[in-house]
Amino acid sequence: MARLVTVTDPADPRLADYTRLRDVNLRKSLEAEHGLFVAEGEKVIRRAVGTGHPARSFLMARRWVEPLADVLDGVDAPVYVADDATVEAVAGFPVHRGALASMRRLPLPEVASVVAAAGRLLVLEDLVDHANVGAIFRCAAALGVDAVVLSPRCADPLYRRAVKVSMGAVFAVPYARMRHWHDGLAELRAAGFTLLALTPDAAAVPLDDAPSGDRVALLLGAEGDGLTSHWLAEADVPVTIPMSPAALGQGVDSLNVVAAAAIACHALVRG
Numbered sequence: 001m002a003r004l005v006t007v008t009d010p011a012d013p014r015l016a017d018y019t020r021l022r023d024v025n026l027r028k029s030l031e032a033e034h035g036l037f038v039a040e041g042e043k044v045i046r047r048a049v050g051t052g053h054p055a056r057s058f059l060m061a062r063r064w065v066e067p068l069a070d071v072l073d074g075v076d077a078p079v080y081v082a083d084d085a086t087v088e089a090v091a092g093f094p095v096h097r098g099a100l101a102s103m104r105r106l107p108l109p110e111v112a113s114v115v116a117a118a119g120r121l122l123v124l125e126d127l128v129d130h131a132n133v134g135a136i137f138r139c140a141a142a143l144g145v146d147a148v149v150l151s152p153r154c155a156d157p158l159y160r161r162a163v164k165v166s167m168g169a170v171f172a173v174p175y176a177r178m179r180h181w182h183d184g185l186a187e188l189r190a191a192g193f194t195l196l197a198l199t200p201d202a203a204a205v206p207l208d209d210a211p212s213g214d215r216v217a218l219l220l221g222a223e224g225d226g227l228t229s230h231w232l233a234e235a236d237v238p239v240t241i242p243m244s245p246a247a248l249g250q251g252v253d254s255l256n257v258v259a260a261a262a263i264a265c266h267a268l269v270r271g
């Protein structure tokens with residue numbers, strides 16, 4: 001049973017897990033050091049707890065205690081209750097959904113175990129935007145992708161913004177992080193995956209003509225530079241979602257990576 005503790009001082013050391021949630025650099029070091037992540041909002045907190053992540057603590061406005069009572073009843077962690085101004089002063093921004101939870105990370109599985117039973121895979125190379133990573137997980141969950149594999153430098157799916165944008169899909173879709181960027185794709189090919197490199201390059205195979213099969217992995221590149229030349233060369237087939245001639249005429253030569261993921265996942269899962 002969680003214990004309710006009223007807090008009034010934003011500098012209270014017991015709230016350290018929630019300090020300056022917008023500061024990416026601070027959060028990266030703090031979260032890595034303590035093996036934690038922050039879930040925001042009732043639904044996401046429910047999903048985080050429901051998927052077996054142990055809670056370190058909660059921080060919320062009093063109005064959220066009752067709606068979350070069933071979750072709080074089942075965990076052994078302090079629930080810090082504060083007014084909105086205090087929560088905002090700790091987090092560094094207005095927490096509209098008024099409820100935060102600091103959760104322990106679970107150990108990430110190895111790539112081999114995550115892909116063992118997968119037929120449809122997304123592979124993300126060096127994405128930097130946490131919101132994009134979260135939105136791609138939401139696409140993956142919504143469209144029936146089995147698992148996600150991240151390059152070693154890809155943005156963290158458990159960063160607060162990614163968790164929030166994914167609406168908790170980061171807890172639903174199994175994922176793993178490659179240990180080595182250079183040989184990471186070779187491991188997937190050895191596991192029987194056909195590797196399709198998604199690229200705006202008009203010379204690539206149109207998505208409608210892309211090969212299918214029992215095991216297919218879609219590779220998506222970074223927001224600015226796209227897939228590296230190494231991964232493009234390692235892939236079995238470069239695949240493109242054809243851009244309209246009018247768009248190209250106006251200098252719009254690629255899709256946002258989330259839009260590309262959604263379109264390609266839909267086609268991939270349809271087979």
Ligand SMILES: C[S@@+](CC[C@H](N)C(=O)[O-])C[C@H]1O[C@@H](n2cnc3c(N)ncnc32)[C@H](O)[C@@H]1O
Pocket residue numbers: 197198199200201219220221222223224225226227239240241242243253254255256257258260
């Ligand atoms: C914003 S794009 C990067 C643009 C970069 N200039 C390039 O040439 O790849 C980010 C990722 O979205 C995917 N993408 C964007 N537009 C695409 C399209 N028309 N067809 C297939 N994939 C696309 C690719 O995986 C790409 O690496």
